[in-house]
Amino acid sequence: MKITVPTLLIDKAKALNNIHNMLEKAKRNNVRLRPHFKTHQSAQVGEWFRAAGVEAITVSSVRMAKYFAKHGWKEILIAFPANVLEIESINELASRIKLHLVAVNIETVEVLAKELKHPVKLWLKIDTGYRRTGIMAHDHADIDRILTKIEASANLSFEGFLVHDGHTYKQTELDAVQTIHNTTVYLLHLLRDRYKKKFPNLQLSLGDTPSCSMLENLKGVDEIRPGNFVFYDLTQQRIGSCSFEDIAVCMACPIVAKHPERHEIILYGGSVHFSKDVLLQEDATSSYGRIVNLKGTSWSEPLEGIDLVSLSQEHGIVRASPELFSKYQIGDLMGILPVHSCLTADLMRGFRTTEGEAIEHLSGIPEQELTF
Amino acid sequence: MKITVPTLLIDKAKALNNIHNMLEKAKRNNVRLRPHFKTHQSAQVGEWFRAAGVEAITVSSVRMAKYFAKHGWKEILIAFPANVLEIESINELASRIKLHLVAVNIETVEVLAKELKHPVKLWLKIDTGYRRTGIMAHDHADIDRILTKIEASANLSFEGFLVHDGHTYKQTELDAVQTIHNTTVYLLHLLRDRYKKKFPNLQLSLGDTPSCSMLENLKGVDEIRPGNFVFYDLTQQRIGSCSFEDIAVCMACPIVAKHPERHEIILYGGSVHFSKDVLLQEDATSSYGRIVNLKGTSWSEPLEGIDLVSLSQEHGIVRASPELFSKYQIGDLMGILPVHSCLTADLMRGFRTTEGEAIEHLSGIPEQELTF
Structure with missing residues (x-):
């Protein structure tokens, strides 16, 4: 099914690999x-x-x-x-x-x-x-x-x-x-x-x-x-727990506006999707997510020269280099690695694997379905 | 019904008053x-x-x-x-x-x-x-x-x-x-x-x-x-849009642990309930919510000497004066005014009026119920 609204993607192969690696480590350590x-x-x-x-x-x-x-x-x-x-x-x-x-x-x-x-x-x-x-x-x-x-x-x-x-x-x-x-x-x-x-x-x-x-x-x-x-997620990558390639979830957000005079791209995707968790960058700026290219059933490493710099309730603001700015069009989907996958997943109330399978999250389940 | 988990309360009289006041102002201004x-x-x-x-x-x-x-x-x-x-x-x-x-x-x-x-x-x-x-x-x-x-x-x-x-x-x-x-x-x-x-x-x-x-x-x-x-909410109060008494929503959170040595109270209520939105205080500390006394169908003004100082996914940490610390027991409900009511309501997926009426929020409604 076509993605038309902010969607949290899972690269299932990466998630399975993360599960496998942790289980193997547990076994090695008994x-x-x-x-x-x-x-x-x-x-x-x-x-x-x-x-x-x-x-x-x-x-x-x-x-x-x-x-x-x-x-x-x-x-x-x-x-x-x-x-x-x-x-x-x-x-x-x-x-x-x-x-x-x-x-x-x-x-x-x-x-x-x-x-x-x-x-x-x-x-x-x-x-x-x-x-x-x-x-x-x-x-x-x-x-x-x-x-x-x-x-x-x-x-x-x-x-x-x-x-x-x-x-x-x-x-x-x-x-x-x-x-x-x-x-x-x-x-x-x-x-x-x-x-x-x-x-x-x-x-x-x-x-x-x-x-x-x-x-x-x-x-x-x-x-x-x-x-x-x-x-x-990006927080764990920053700590050193994982590499960018290990991150198994990625937001896909529609581009809804462009501002050529300041090379800013407006996403449908804000704090009600990502959460307000922020990563302080080495240059003291704040990042709410790193931009990747969505491709096939996965995505690229984070791109340099483009960043999710601000969030309000439903809007995300991406600032890009002139070169990258010109590559994105209104109606495109942008891929963004989340700062904190737990909070993003809780807000998104469900996932979709990159192969198209819908995956539920407890936060999307009505209370009455939890009673025995 | 008894409140046992983090719950977002609405004081309906306050909300109706806020609606009335804005409508009257619109009329006066034509x-x-x-x-x-x-x-x-x-x-x-x-x-x-x-x-x-x-x-x-x-x-x-x-x-x-x-x-x-x-x-x-x-x-x-x-x-x-x-x-x-x-x-x-x-x-x-x-x-x-x-x-x-x-x-x-x-x-x-x-x-x-x-x-x-x-x-x-x-x-x-x-x-x-x-x-x-x-x-x-x-x-x-x-x-x-x-x-x-x-x-x-x-x-x-x-x-x-x-x-x-x-x-x-x-x-x-x-x-x-x-x-x-x-x-x-x-x-x-x-x-x-x-x-x-x-x-x-x-x-x-x-x-x-x-x-x-x-x-x-x-x-x-x-x-x-x-x-x-x-x-x-507290953000609007800080700006000057409202007084504390106008704030018509309040979280009620169970107290789950106490730390007498540092006068900290642990709430069941974290960033998946409040959101990570924060209010920088005049003394440069951060507040994630102000504590009130829940009483009858409403609540008090914020208390001095007690504050919601930190949030993780499900935990909130409240720091109190020794006097206030001793007034709270495990199993009590604590009232907290939210920093940003839009984000808190979105996360809570529903409300309860202080008179006990359940009030829905779109974020708790499954997608299939939105199709015509």
Whole structure:
């Protein structure tokens, strides 16, 4: 079908290659890959993982867990501090699948202990440096209190310690990512040593895409949970997690106006399509996406001398060199690599493979289709 | 129904008041209000306008036009450079309603002249200073060429000149907004003087929310097209378009974790709910939303000493004074005024009035429900 409006394309071969590479790396390191599905949020992309042997997954909301449970996933970790207001849906899920939850505060564990009607595996989220959320790795008193509460609960079982090193997203050098990762593994090992007598099977889980992509050695933990790697994006390329060729999604946007006096091209494609996530360039200008040539079932490397420099709600402004400006006509489709594929996919509510297959995204699924 | 997940609330009394005030101002100035529906994108909110006497509306995409046409709107202006790739849908719409389109380049007009099968009113978008898109107001040669093309077309009729002064969004002083507005009206009058002999009924249309909200005198044009004013937001409050009390939408987000050592509260509510739009504070810190107390069918003024300081995909981080920190518990709902109501509404895909009525948003409507 002809593309007439902003459309998020998937190069399926690239996505499959990204999945394959991460699975192979997990195997080489003897760690379990429990991929995070928040980037694609798609039943069909989930099947690509299932075909590659994945059985247990990570999501970041109860809604996402319901969606993938409906699509046959039997073991799901909701890697977000459990939202006790959703206890009804949590119980519903726990009655159907092997559900893993995450807690940070004892108050949450108290509610779960009281309200759960079915078994749930509980991870404690540990903060090893990111400072978003999590129990500080040295806060043994807090951990002890929570573990006592878990042990006294009929339906909670302690699964292990879980970390998200989101501060790797601020790095652009391998050494920095390596140091963050080593620190985390060191702190997790201290915790395991402290608690392994009581919980000999306790698991260690981490999983930011930069660490999992950039480091060869991921030994020392039991599982990794990267998510963005399935598609990657310009942010990951900047960090060093991937090359431009690994980026498996690309926006296609209609050109609706041209301004020859300033070599600017106006796209149908704005912040409601791309998101407002921005990449600060080395020359201190901002980029909302890099321009590529769409060709056949894929696209080129980013072009030099042309950039998506501004977004408003529905408009994108592309500034080009005079040479490139003259190559584009009103009614053409322009290809743009996104800054942050998770947010772009969420806004676009669906994809199309470059071979024409429509691919759904949870954000395009009405609420009523998620009830069992 | 109990709120358990991030929810966008509407205080309907405030929204109705905002609608009433803008309509009254339009009447006092003897200009037509053709409200932009891109902020709410809701059939139900549209009915509030209809009940107040509005018959002709503005939207920013063909998709939005289809949606409101299905909901009985008979005169719709798509205030976005016409996307010639959607000519099929444009023809479908033009066969059913009084459709207004916008053009910036002669190439677009040529395609429309050739492909249109039904009458369409065409506006020329003029750039009077914003420099996003539009024909420069002094570019008479370009305008002449396009008007000649329109006159030779069977289905196009020239409706007038249309401006969007988006640069008012960068202002925070009445004088600056007044100067921008006066410049635009002056340039539009020069254009009208030049072309009124040939087109005695040509219309002048402008419509950014700051100008329409802040200025008492809007005479000199035929219509205004503000949109954001129905809800307003923190951005408009900062500009000076509204007071905090006028903001008619508020997020309600569950508290999922607390960090006493740094007085930070973790919300279920991140960039996939709020958008990444940010307000730079006077102390150079960034705010993603201001915290209010939810009470009864409304909410308080923003609280001092507490702020939404960071967003990731699903997490929001609120930093509070020790006193305020201690007042919030895990499982509470926190109220947050959004930075940019258009983007937040688009992401949330629906609203709930503070009286419990579910209100739809186009972004939650599946594509197949938009076909006639």
